[in-house]
Amino acid sequence: MTSYRDIADKVAEEILQQELEQGSRLPSVRDLAAHYGVSAKTAHAAIRELQGRGLVRSYRGGTIVSPFQSIPTPGERLERALNGAGALRPMERAQITYAGWAGPEVVNEDWHVRHVHQDVYDVLKLTPDVRVGRREYVIYHRKRLISLTVSWHPAAVVERVPALLVAEPITQGTLAALAEAGIEFGAPGQTHLTARRATEREARLMGTAADDPVLAAVSLREDVEGTPVEYVETVYREMEILSFNL
Numbered sequence: 001m002t003s004y005r006d007i008a009d010k011v012a013e014e015i016l017q018q019e020l021e022q023g024s025r026l027p028s029v030r031d032l033a034a035h036y037g038v039s040a041k042t043a044h045a046a047i048r049e050l051q052g053r054g055l056v057r058s059y060r061g062g063t064i065v066s067p068f069q070s071i072p073t074p075g076e077r078l079e080r081a082l083n084g085a086g087a088l089r090p091m092e093r094a095q096i097t098y099a100g101w102a103g104p105e106v107v108n109e110d111w112h113v114r115h116v117h118q119d120v121y122d123v124l125k126l127t128p129d130v131r132v133g134r135r136e137y138v139i140y141h142r143k144r145l146i147s148l149t150v151s152w153h154p155a156a157v158v159e160r161v162p163a164l165l166v167a168e169p170i171t172q173g174t175l176a177a178l179a180e181a182g183i184e185f186g187a188p189g190q191t192h193l194t195a196r197r198a199t200e201r202e203a204r205l206m207g208t209a210a211d212d213p214v215l216a217a218v219s220l221r222e223d224v225e226g227t228p229v230e231y232v233e234t235v236y237r238e239m240e241i242l243s244f245n246l
Contacts, residue, residue, distance in 0.1 A: 002036050002037065002038055002042075003042070004038075004042045004043070004045035004046040004049060005046070005049060007032065007036050007038070007042070007043065007046035008046045008047075008049035008050050008053070011026070011046065011050060011055075012050065012053065012055055015055050015056075015065055020065050021065065022065050022066065023064055023065060024064065024065050025062055025063070025064050026047070026050075026056055026062065026063040026064065026065065028062065029043045029047065030043075032046065032047070047063055050063075053092075053093070054066060092139055092140065092146075093139070094137050094138070094139050094140075094169060095137060095138050095139075095140065096135065096136070096137045096167045096168065096169065097136045097137060097138060097205075098110070098113065098134060098135065098136040098167070099134070099136075099164065099165055099166055099167040099168075100113070100133075100134065100165050100167075101131045101132070101133060101134070101158075101165065102114070102116050102131065102132055102133070102134035102152070103116055103129065103130060103131035103132060104116075104129050105131060106131060112201065113134065116132060116134075116152070120132065120152050120231060123220055123228060124152060124154055124228045124231055125227070125228055126154060130155065131155055132152050132153060132154060132155060132158075133152065133153040133154075133155065133157065133158035133164045133165060134150065134151070134152055135150070135151045135153075135164060135174075136148070136149065136150045136151075137149050138205060138206075145205065145206050145207055145237075146236065146237055147206075147234055147235060147236045147237070148202060148205055148206055148234070148235045149232065149233070149234040149235075150232070150233050151174065151230060151231065151232040151233075152230075152231045152232075153229065153230055153231075154227075154228065154229065157178065157183065157230070160178075160181040160182070160183065161174075161177050161178055161181045163177060164177075174230060175221065175230070178229060178230065183223055183229055184223055184224045185221060185222070185223060185224065185229075186222045186223055186224045186225070186226060189219050189220060189221045190219065190220045191217060191218070191219045192217070192218050192219075193215060193216070193217050194215070194216045194217075194218070195213060195214075195216075196213075196214060196216055197210075197211040197212065197213060197214065198210060198211060198212045198213075198214045202214065202235055206235070206237055208237055212237075214235050214236060214237060215235070215236045216233060216234070216235050216236075217234045217235075217236075218231070218232065218233045218234075219231070219232045219233075219234075220232075
């Protein structure tokens with residue numbers, strides 16, 4: 001059965017290939033439903049999905065293709081993502097797979113939620129075994145997962161920004177949310193790239209094989225007093241590494 005996301009992916013491809021030009025009018029909900037053999041509700045959901053991707057905009061007379069900027073390179077997307085901006089490209093979507101506390105006292109079936117790696121405590125300058133805020137999300141291009149991101153925040157930061165524990169996108173980005181809570185940042189974030197092999201968990205989440213090459217990018221942000229407030233790791237699949245332009 002054709003889903004609303006299948007329809008949105010097809011129309012998005014037509015837009016990106018300029019088969020539907022910027023400013024051109026989209027078929028009506030009724031026409032889309034008839035063309036794909038789906039209900040009007042499904043066709044309407046496809047249009048909302050396209051709106052969410054920034055590819056179309058609706059007005060009183062219908063829906064038109066939006067003007068959009070050049071698609072950013074993976075390197076540009078990485079730079080913005082590590083600064084809490086999200087940075088989704090057309091035909092991409094983000095899914096938050098976990099948002100909540102992590103640490104030995106947290107009751108959760110996920111081993112990675114109960115066991116915070118020592119490196120995280122070291123980077124955040126925290127004593128071992130305290131709880132930290134943990135957010136995890138994946139980015140899909142159509143149905144293919146291309147990256148996995150995990151971020152950690154000290155409890156003091158989470159208390160000021162409770163949205164970090166909610167499994168919903170933070171539309172303004174995590175750093176903007178921290179700034180709105182009165183956190184002042186110090187020096188620019190420190191970002192490091194490392195080529196390594198995928199762990200078993202990363203391979204499972206990204207649909208690749210364990211030990212396949214991945215690119216891991218880690219970023220640390222501190223406040224004006226030098227106290228760590230956010231630690232982020234993003235892992236990209238091999239096919240994404242080939243198109244990086246850093």
